[in-house]
Amino acid sequence: MTEYNFAYLDERTKKMIRRALLKAVAIPGYQVPFSSREMPMPYGWGTGGVQVTAACLLPEDVLKVIDQGADDTTNAVSIRKFFEKTAGVATTTETEEATIIQTRHRIPEAPLTEKQILVYQVPIPEPLRFLEPRETETRRMHALEEYGLMHVKLYEDISRHGHIATTYAYPVLVEDRYVMDPSPIPKFDNPKLSDCAALQLFGAGREQRIYAVPPHTSVVSLDFEDHPFERGSAGADCALCGASDSYLDEVITDDRGGRMFVCSDTAFCRARRRAGYVGLLAAPYEEGAA
Amino acid sequence: MSVAMSAAELEEVPLLEVTGLTRRYGARIGCADVSFALWPGEVLGIVGESGSGKTTLLRCLAGELQPQEGRALYRGEDGETDVLALPEPARRRLMRTEWALVHQNPRDGLRMGVSAGANVGERLMAVGWRHYGRIRETAGSWLDRVEVDPGRMDERPTAFSGGMQQRLQIARNLVTGPRIVFMDEPTGGLDVSVQARLLDLIRGLVRSYGLSAIVVTHDLAVVRLLADRLLVMKDGRVVETGLTDQVLDDPQHNYTQLLVSSVLRV
Amino acid sequence: MSGLITVNSARKRFVLHTQGGVEIPVMREAALDVAAGECVALTGASGAGKSTLMRMIYGNYLADGGSIRVDGVEIVGASPRVVAALRRDRLGYVSQFLRVVPRVPAIEVVAEPLLALGTPAEEARACAGALLGRLAIPEALWPLSPLTFSGGEQQRVNIARGFVHPYPVLLLDEPTASLDGANREIVLSLIEEAKARGAAVLGIFHDAAARARVADREVDVSVFAPPEAPPRAAQTASA
Numbered sequence: 001m002t003e004y005n006f007a008y009l010d011e012r013t014k015k016m017i018r019r020a021l022l023k024a025v026a027i028p029g030y031q032v033p034f035s036s037r038e039m040p041m042p043y044g045w046g047t048g049g050v051q052v053t054a055a056c057l058l059p060e061d062v063l064k065v066i067d068q069g070a071d072d073t074t075n076a077v078s079i080r081k082f083f084e085k086t087a088g089v090a091t092t093t094e095t096e097e098a099t100i101i102q103t104r105h106r107i108p109e110a111p112l113t114e115k116q117i118l119v120y121q122v123p124i125p126e127p128l129r130f131l132e133p134r135e136t137e138t139r140r141m142h143a144l145e146e147y148g149l150m151h152v153k154l155y156e157d158i159s160r161h162g163h164i165a166t167t168y169a170y171p172v173l174v175e176d177r178y179v180m181d182p183s184p185i186p187k188f189d190n191p192k193l194s195d196c197a198a199l200q201l202f203g204a205g206r207e208q209r210i211y212a213v214p215p216h217t218s219v220v221s222l223d224f225e226d227h228p229f230e231r232g233s234a235g236a237d238c239a240l241c242g243a244s245d246s247y248l249d250e251v252i253t254d255d256r257g258g259r260m261f262v263c264s265d266t267a268f269c270r271a272r273r274r275a276g277y278v279g280l281l282a283a284p285y286e287e288g289a290a
Numbered sequence: 291m292s293v294a295m296s297a298a299e300l301e302e303v304p305l306l307e308v309t310g311l312t313r314r315y316g317a318r319i320g321c322a323d324v325s326f327a328l329w330p331g332e333v334l335g336i337v338g339e340s341g342s343g344k345t346t347l348l349r350c351l352a353g354e355l356q357p358q359e360g361r362a363l364y365r366g367e368d369g370e371t372d373v374l375a376l377p378e379p380a381r382r383r384l385m386r387t388e389w390a391l392v393h394q395n396p397r398d399g400l401r402m403g404v405s406a407g408a409n410v411g412e413r414l415m416a417v418g419w420r421h422y423g424r425i426r427e428t429a430g431s432w433l434d435r436v437e438v439d440p441g442r443m444d445e446r447p448t449a450f451s452g453g454m455q456q457r458l459q460i461a462r463n464l465v466t467g468p469r470i471v472f473m474d475e476p477t478g479g480l481d482v483s484v485q486a487r488l489l490d491l492i493r494g495l496v497r498s499y500g501l502s503a504i505v506v507t508h509d510l511a512v513v514r515l516l517a518d519r520l521l522v523m524k525d526g527r528v529v530e531t532g533l534t535d536q537v538l539d540d541p542q543h544n545y546t547q548l549l550v551s552s553v554l555r556v
Numbered sequence: 557m558s559g560l561i562t563v564n565s566a567r568k569r570f571v572l573h574t575q576g577g578v579e580i581p582v583m584r585e586a587a588l589d590v591a592a593g594e595c596v597a598l599t600g601a602s603g604a605g606k607s608t609l610m611r612m613i614y615g616n617y618l619a620d621g622g623s624i625r626v627d628g629v630e631i632v633g634a635s636p637r638v639v640a641a642l643r644r645d646r647l648g649y650v651s652q653f654l655r656v657v658p659r660v661p662a663i664e665v666v667a668e669p670l671l672a673l674g675t676p677a678e679e680a681r682a683c684a685g686a687l688l689g690r691l692a693i694p695e696a697l698w699p700l701s702p703l704t705f706s707g708g709e710q711q712r713v714n715i716a717r718g719f720v721h722p723y724p725v726l727l728l729d730e731p732t733a734s735l736d737g738a739n740r741e742i743v744l745s746l747i748e749e750a751k752a753r754g755a756a757v758l759g760i761f762h763d764a765a766a767r768a769r770v771a772d773r774e775v776d777v778s779v780f781a782p783p784e785a786p787p788r789a790a791q792t793a794s795a
Contacts, residue, residue, distance in 0.1 A: 332640075483658075486657060487659055490660050519636050531636075532618075533615065533639060535616050536616055539616050539617065540616065543573075547573050548574055
């Protein structure tokens with residue numbers, strides 16, 4: 001081990017965060033204020049998620065960190081290394097092996113289990129923020145369940161674009177009570193929030209809020225009766241593994257406009273290829289390759 | 291027979307009964323010991339000059355200020371309640387459903403960053419309407435009723451004139467069918483010709499929808515045309531009350547006489 | 557006394573607070589009885605109190621004492637709601653001057669009393685139109701505000717509004733003033749029809765011929781003037 005306390009944070013801070021987490025789990029979707037600490041990374045780089053993960057980690061945990069679905073982007077790699085150094089926990093890139101998964105802007109494709117915790121990095125926790133800039137007012141709206149304004153935003157979308165134009169950070173109603181911002185995940189992922197077997201925790205470091213969705217909680221995306229929520233389709237099959245219902249990234253392959261669409265969830269794609277699935281553009285799977 | 295009819299009409303109970311409403315600002319009086327009743331379908335004017343307490347009274351009733359003393363018994367959908375004793379969530383819900391407040395400056399009563407249709411539809415969405423088509427249709431029909439072109443419902447209020455903004459504010463408030471509408475200087479700041487049209491619109495709406503209204507104003511011409519009964523306030527107290535034409539044509543109180551005689555006649 | 561209008565010992569004074577509180581008594585021991593189907597004309601010199609008494613009966617001026625009963629309902633000391641209820645369907649008043657919300661069309665002005673009683677809009681406007689037509693207001697003028705009309709036309713609109721609903725009690729203050737022969741004739745016919753259907757009409761007619769035609773009796777209000785009081789009552793408000 002190193003000279004850091006286990007998982008970087010001191011015990012009193014972990015206690016404070018855990019109390020916030022317990023409160024959050026007790027009131028699904030409610031934003032609990034917490035005393036966000038200075039972390040060795042700037043605001044906007046996942047400090048909230050890191051603090052939640054640090055407060056939850058036990059020495060026997062196996063940690064996975066993804067950013068836009070991938071384990072190998074700079075941020076995911078940095079955060080994973082951070083916890084390897086300060087907590088000494090085992091880390092993995094396989095979704096099924098992880099006990100804690102910290103994620104930025106995506107939910108893994110593979111269904112999660114009750115032995116797992118999913119920690120989301122959240123930029124702006126308040127779903128009403130862009131309609132009502134006053135914090136005093138938004139707190140009152142949540143307290144009094146006054147969510148008419150949320151539907152006003154959706155109404156405006158339809159009147160301006162003919163459909164609800166929100167494609168990510170799509171607001172949801174949790175346990176029929178609190179309206180929540182699920183973090184900037186694509187709306188394609190929204191259905192996975194509901195009745196999930198894993199515990200879902202949300203941390204916003206700069207805004208100093210923590211919220212949670214306990215396992216098997218109802219999470220409903222807001223919509224109108226005559227404009228129901230549509231998660232959208234994948235649009236194509238993954239070029240590498242052939243998956244037809246996985247959220248895809250566009251990858252530019254050359255400087256002549258060549259591109260391909262591959263699973264955003266790299267672990268999911270890899271697991272499929274290992275199992276023998278092949279997409280149109282794929283080479284046969286090689287152990288040790290990406 | 292005619293006497294009996296009159297008596298039957300008087301069996302009708304007041305919609306709102308205010309007793310002893312007092313609001314102080316430290317040692318100063320905002321309004322003191324104000325009592326009155328409001329019946330269904332009537333327009334009550336509250337007149338007085340600046341500092342008379344009429345705006346304080348309005349704000350206490352609308353839930354923006356909490357009075358130190360008094361009761362406001364309202365006979366609404368849920369039976370009889372002292373509105374001043376309601377907890378905040380219930381009070382706010384009341385102001386969105388059975389009661390409404392039309393501000394003097396329409397910008398205080400509208401969301402300027404959102405379309406006219408959304409402004410009118412917001413109260414509907416706030417009480418649980420979830421069908422976009424029906425919300426839009428209802429909003430459009432209300433815009434029509436206040437003589438705003440429904441074809442403009444996707445424009446922001448900033449694109450409207452002051453008179454249109456005021457009418458938009460009225461539509462926004464009336465869409466959930468309130469029983470009492472509070473108006474604070476509804477024609478203040480508007481051009482004279484626009485005022486006339488707005489007054490007539492308000493009268494028509496009050497009659498068509500059986501609304502009761504409390505109109506606070508310093509403008510006697512407005513109450514002459516709009517109000518059935520008047521309260522005259524001075525220094526926080528009610529000094530005279532009666533039928534509008536009687537109070538203005540045969541004022542009894544010293545201050546009322548002064549007020550009436552001060553009005554410039556064109 | 558059992559008429560539709562019965563006045564007993566009614567009295568009134570004005571107290572002018574803005575002029576040091578000077579008291580001006582204008583009426584005492586006023587007595588009057590108008591039966592159904594009858595028209596009584598109030599007479600007396602200008603300023604003697606004719607309009608004052610009429611306004612007291614309408615509830616526009618407050619009587620200080622005595623009794624004024626309209627259709628059996630006591631007006632003196634009555635709550636404003638009682639008076640308002642009477643005015644809605646039983647007590648009509650045509651004042652000398654037309655006072656309306658600007659920009660409201662003439663047809664709406666005349667239809668107003670019916671609309672206030674809950675009459676469907678189409679029916680109310682049809683009745684209003686019929687009366688306006690009878691009073692020789694051309695249909696082209698109906699959608700215009702009467703404030704743009706001549707004095708005579710305004711008066712006719714005022715009268716139409718007063719007759720659009722069959723009030724059992726009618727108060728008419730100078731209904732034929734500023735009207736020419738033909739129109740005066742129409743108004744007098746309207747009054748006769750009202751009497752025929754059993755209405756009690758109280759009127760002030762400057763024109764002796766009109767008075768003679770429709771009034772069954774005359775009551776001189778100067779007998780109700782307080783002793784040694786100036787005949788001209790200082791008033792704090794205009795008509």
